[in-house]
Amino acid sequence: MTIALSQFDEVRLDRVSRDFGALNALRDVSLTIRRGEFIALLGPSGCGKSTTLNCIAGLLPVTGGAIWLDRNRVDTLRPEERGFGMVFQNYALFPHLNVRQNIGFGLKMRGRPKAEIDRKVNEALDLVRLRGQENKLPGQLSGGQQQRVAIARAIVIEPPLVLMDEPLSNLDAKLRLEMRAEIRRIHNELGATTIYVTHDQDEALSLADRIVVLRDGVVRQVGAPKELYEAPAHFDVADFMGFRNKLKGKVVAIEGDRTVLDVEGARISGVARERVSVGSTAYAAIRSDDLEVGEAGPNAIAATVDTIEYRGREFVGTAHSAGGLDFVFRSHVPVELGSRIHLRTEDERILVFAEPVQGRQ
Amino acid sequence: MDAVAHAPAVEHGPSLRQRLAARGFDAVTLLVIPAAIFSLLLFVYPFAFGFVLSFEPKAGGDWLANYRRFFSDPFLYETIAKTLWLAIPVTLVNLLLAIPIAFRVRLMRNQRLLTTLLVLPITLGTVLVAEGLLNYLGPQGWFNRTLMTFGLISQPLKLVHNYWGVFASLVITGFPFTFLLTLSYVTGIDPALEQAAATLGASAWQRFRHVYLPLLMPGLAITFCLSFVQAFSVFPSAVLLGEPAGPTRVISIAAAQAAFEEYDYSMGSAIAMIMGFVQLGIVVAVLASRGLFYRGPASGAKG
Amino acid sequence: MIRDTTIGAKLWAAAVWATVGFFILNLLAMIGTVVTSSFATRWLGTWLPAGWTTRWYTSAWSEFQLWDVLIVTFQVIGAVVFISGALGVTAAYALARRDFPGKRLLVLLFLLPLLIPPMTFGIPLATVLYQTGLAGTFWGVVAANLVPTVPFVILVMIPFIEQIDPKVEAAARVFGANTFKLFIYVLLPLLLPGILAALLLVLVRTIAMFELTFLVAGPTSQTLVVALYYAVFAAGVRAVQSIDAMAVIYMVTTLIWLIIALRFVNPTQIVTRAKQQPAH
Numbered sequence: 044m045t046i047a048l049s050q051f052d053e054v055r056l057d058r059v060s061r062d063f064g065a066l067n068a069l070r071d072v073s074l075t076i077r078r079g080e081f082i083a084l085l086g087p088s089g090c091g092k093s094t095t096l097n098c099i100a101g102l103l104p105v106t107g108g109a110i111w112l113d114r115n116r117v118d119t120l121r122p123e124e125r126g127f128g129m130v131f132q133n134y135a136l137f138p139h140l141n142v143r144q145n146i147g148f149g150l151k152m153r154g155r156p157k158a159e160i161d162r163k164v165n166e167a168l169d170l171v172r173l174r175g176q177e178n179k180l181p182g183q184l185s186g187g188q189q190q191r192v193a194i195a196r197a198i199v200i201e202p203p204l205v206l207m208d209e210p211l212s213n214l215d216a217k218l219r220l221e222m223r224a225e226i227r228r229i230h231n232e233l234g235a236t237t238i239y240v241t242h243d244q245d246e247a248l249s250l251a252d253r254i255v256v257l258r259d260g261v262v263r264q265v266g267a268p269k270e271l272y273e274a275p276a277h278f279d280v281a282d283f284m285g286f287r288n289k290l291k292g293k294v295v296a297i298e299g300d301r302t303v304l305d306v307e308g309a310r311i312s313g314v315a316r317e318r319v320s321v322g323s324t325a326y327a328a329i330r331s332d333d334l335e336v337g338e339a340g341p342n343a344i345a346a347t348v349d350t351i352e353y354r355g356r357e358f359v360g361t362a363h364s365a366g367g368l369d370f371v372f373r374s375h376v377p378v379e380l381g382s383r384i385h386l387r388t389e390d391e392r393i394l395v396f397a398e399p400v401q402g403r404q
Numbered sequence: 405m406d407a408v409a410h411a412p413a414v415e416h417g418p419s420l421r422q423r424l425a426a427r428g429f430d431a432v433t434l435l436v437i438p439a440a441i442f443s444l445l446l447f448v449y450p451f452a453f454g455f456v457l458s459f460e461p462k463a464g465g466d467w468l469a470n471y472r473r474f475f476s477d478p479f480l481y482e483t484i485a486k487t488l489w490l491a492i493p494v495t496l497v498n499l500l501l502a503i504p505i506a507f508r509v510r511l512m513r514n515q516r517l518l519t520t521l522l523v524l525p526i527t528l529g530t531v532l533v534a535e536g537l538l539n540y541l542g543p544q545g546w547f548n549r550t551l552m553t554f555g556l557i558s559q560p561l562k563l564v565h566n567y568w569g570v571f572a573s574l575v576i577t578g579f580p581f582t583f584l585l586t587l588s589y590v591t592g593i594d595p596a597l598e599q600a601a602a603t604l605g606a607s608a609w610q611r612f613r614h615v616y617l618p619l620l621m622p623g624l625a626i627t628f629c630l631s632f633v634q635a636f637s638v639f640p641s642a643v644l645l646g647e648p649a650g651p652t653r654v655i656s657i658a659a660a661q662a663a664f665e666e667y668d669y670s671m672g673s674a675i676a677m678i679m680g681f682v683q684l685g686i687v688v689a690v691l692a693s694r695g696l697f698y699r700g701p702a703s704g705a706k707g
Numbered sequence: 708m709i710r711d712t713t714i715g716a717k718l719w720a721a722a723v724w725a726t727v728g729f730f731i732l733n734l735l736a737m738i739g740t741v742v743t744s745s746f747a748t749r750w751l752g753t754w755l756p757a758g759w760t761t762r763w764y765t766s767a768w769s770e771f772q773l774w775d776v777l778i779v780t781f782q783v784i785g786a787v788v789f790i791s792g793a794l795g796v797t798a799a800y801a802l803a804r805r806d807f808p809g810k811r812l813l814v815l816l817f818l819l820p821l822l823i824p825p826m827t828f829g830i831p832l833a834t835v836l837y838q839t840g841l842a843g844t845f846w847g848v849v850a851a852n853l854v855p856t857v858p859f860v861i862l863v864m865i866p867f868i869e870q871i872d873p874k875v876e877a878a879a880r881v882f883g884a885n886t887f888k889l890f891i892y893v894l895l896p897l898l899l900p901g902i903l904a905a906l907l908l909v910l911v912r913t914i915a916m917f918e919l920t921f922l923v924a925g926p927t928s929q930t931l932v933v934a935l936y937y938a939v940f941a942a943g944v945r946a947v948q949s950i951d952a953m954a955v956i957y958m959v960t961t962l963i964w965l966i967i968a969l970r971f972v973n974p975t976q977i978v979t980r981a982k983q984q985p986a987h
Contacts, residue, residue, distance in 0.1 A: 122602035129603040135596035139698030149604030428807030439798030454831025519974040529915030536737040637824030656826045669834045676830040
């Protein structure tokens with residue numbers, strides 16, 4: 044017998060709100076998570092992603108809306124009654140209990156017989172590959188091992204939902220990559236429905252089935268990683284997905300699916316992701332990977348080179364335009380510092396966004 | 405302050421100064437010397453002196469005469485039981501009150517007003533508390549008046565010049581001390597541990613029983629020891645609020661009387677030594693049981 | 708933080724707060740009794756006194772020679788604060804910055820006078836001071852009071868000094884500061900907040916330090932708290948209100964310094980000495 048997770052169809056957040064001070068508030072967060080899904084909540088710090096997770100876990104009360112597990116309302120339950128597994132940012136392992144006791148804690152609290160606890164803890168130890176370490180105290184383990192204990196402790200109670208709060212943020216870069224693969228493997232083996240909070244878009248892109256981008260307590264976009272990466276719906280989502288060049292200009296024409304901007308006299312045409320109208324201010328967003336040194340012409344803008352760095356296969360440089368726009372670009376050939384160049388890219392690589400409304404929306 | 409002149413360097417190998425510095429002795433280390441001399445002179449030496457003196461009875465006799473007299477005279481040896489009979493219940497009451505209150509206060513945003521109010525009796529000291537309670541708990545004091553107004557009692561309770569007066573004063577000065585120590589241990593525990601236990605299905609009582617209590621035990625043991633030792637050495641309130649010739653004739657009174665009323669410093673020192681050994685005995689017993697508990701840091705991750 | 712909302716949990720919370728309220732109410736009522744009595748013309752068998760007066764303050768002032776007592780008190784405290792600061796800060800610096808054989812033993816030696824109650828070590832200490840003739844004198848009282856305060860300053864200052872990066876001192880040396888300049892321009896400004904906090908705590912503790920002063924003081928070297936003890940001890944000789952007036956004067960001197968101290972330190976530091984070390 045293996046660890047069998049509770050059966051259910053979906054977890055639904057129905058306009059969950061939390062008003063509490065200016066920071067970490069949530070407004071009308073609605074989201075449906077299907078069984079077996081791996082969902083990443085992504086956003087900058089203070090966007091409300093950890094608040095959302097704590098509300099689902101029951102560690103913070105919601106002030107509006109409801110959370111449903113199929114047809115059972117869970118937001119009114121105390122955390123110990125919800126039965127969700129949670130992996131904490133600092134692991135929160137019980138320092139006075141050894142690995143085996145830590146993993147078995149949830150089963151013991153449920154009053155399960157000792158034989159059953161032992162069997163399930165052994166399975167969990169195998170799953171996270173910690174056999175042989177079971178009698179150590181958390182203080183004697185490395186960061187990665189502590190992480191594995193935290194995961195085993197959360198899944199051994201066979202929860203319908205596993206919540207992970209930035210579980211990799213305390214690890215060094217190499218271990219983070221290893222544990223990322225490990226989390227993916229465990230997810231594949233168990234099919235545990237998971238909500239994973241992170242501020243690192245690489246982590247979200249590589250792990251999640253769907254990504255939820257939060258900002259200022261509001262859901263900005265929900266979609267598969269590829270969708271978010273290639274077609275961010277808003278300017279701030281694009282910013283988060285690596286569109287580092289932001290060219291402010293005026294809309295001069297809308298031709299079919301092409302929107303043409305005037306940026307410091309140059310014509311830049313791209314795909315509009317938000318509704319813009321002729322004459323309004325808009326932004327053209329371009330990834331640094333897509334902006335290359337080229338000839339003058341359409342979709343090209345003149346700039347002066349500020350820095351240039353060798354990055355192995357290519358060069359990455361920064362430049363500024365006469366009007367004060369800053370650029371990050373790549374180049375296959377070295378360019379002279381201070382030289383005048385033209386930076387250009389293809390139409391389909393340029394996304395056009397309306398000017399963001401200042402403040403919270 | 406500079407290094408004192410050392411012996412001239414030998415021809416080969418590092419100089420004495422270098423060798424001392426390698427072991428951690430250099431000019432900076434010497435800064436500790438004044439305080440160390442002071443401590444030896446005014447703390448270690450008097451203790452040793454008192455210890456030796458206690459074996460040199462004033463009235464003559466063999467070296468154990470003082471101790472034999474103490475343990476054969478009920479007026480003297482009963483002071484140990486009387487002091488323990490005050491100190492142990494008071495310490496337990498203070499600790500048992502402090503734990504639930506500390507857990508509640510930990511959730512408070514602004515603890516400063518409460519902690520400030522609580523340090524008042526500690527700052528004012530035992531003499532003032534004794535003086536205040538003498539009035540307040542007296543037969544005509546506000547405390548008895550209030551109870552009579554509510555019809556809880558018909559005769560004023562006798563609360564001063566007996567055991568309960570001393571007990572009350574030890575609670576007033578001792579509880580804040582115990583509470584503030586307990587609070588510092590309770591707030592030292594990472595709240596994420598409680599959250600983790602909750603998500604794993606532990607109820608409020610289970611969280612206390614399986615997470616907080618084991619992590620708190622070492623701190624509570626230390627708190628018990630410090631509070632007990634304070635209560636055991638009770639002096640001014642036992643004189644002013646108690647019956648210093650009767651049930652609250654505590655061991656400090658016996659020691660002070662021997663030394664400064666009978667001018668028998670040898671006997672006074674002997675009683676002080678006995679007082680120290682009883683305190684030490686209880687502390688060692690409590691701290692030894694501490695070995696049964698987890699004693700590492702009380703936070704989740706290491707480092 | 709998990710807040711429980713069941714009925715049982717609410718009752719429990721209410722019971723806990725009621726206990727706290729009961730304690731504070733009694734504490735304030737006790738202080739209120741002393742203050743009320745000190746302003747009372749006659750107070751027997753009633754809730755409040757028959758009339759109000761301030762004459763007990765003038766009579767207490769002359770009866771107990773409070774002016775002399777206050778001067779002695781502040782001289783003692785001043786000397787204790789200054790000497791424990793000088794001895795304590797230097798020793799704390801050495802203990803915070805250097806590792807040497809016997810350091811743990813030395814720290815234990817400094818810890819003991821804080822753990823052992825003054826009554827226990829006070830009697831042998833007083834015996835030694837009587838034999839050397841220091842007891843009863845001003846310096847005898849100062850010496851006895853220093854026994855717990857020097858270790859107190861050391862143990863408050865060690866963690867404070869440890870959190871100052873030694874590289875700052877190394878940098879000052881690199882930029883040409885000698886030991887004296889290093890101390891004046893770098894260490895002193897960095898240490899000042901810690902020293903100030905430690906010394907204020909010493910001050911507050913010394914005003915209320917009864918046992919040690921009681922054991923070694925003579926008639927001319929009494930501090931206020933010992934004078935108050937003798938006044939209460941000999942109650943019946945003087946009017947109760949007069950003793951209470953003296954108690955109020957004592958309270959005011961203590962509380963003024965407590966309020967000043969609380970501007971710089973957390974109230975819990977009066978009890979727990981700086982940050983709690985993990986219990987090992």
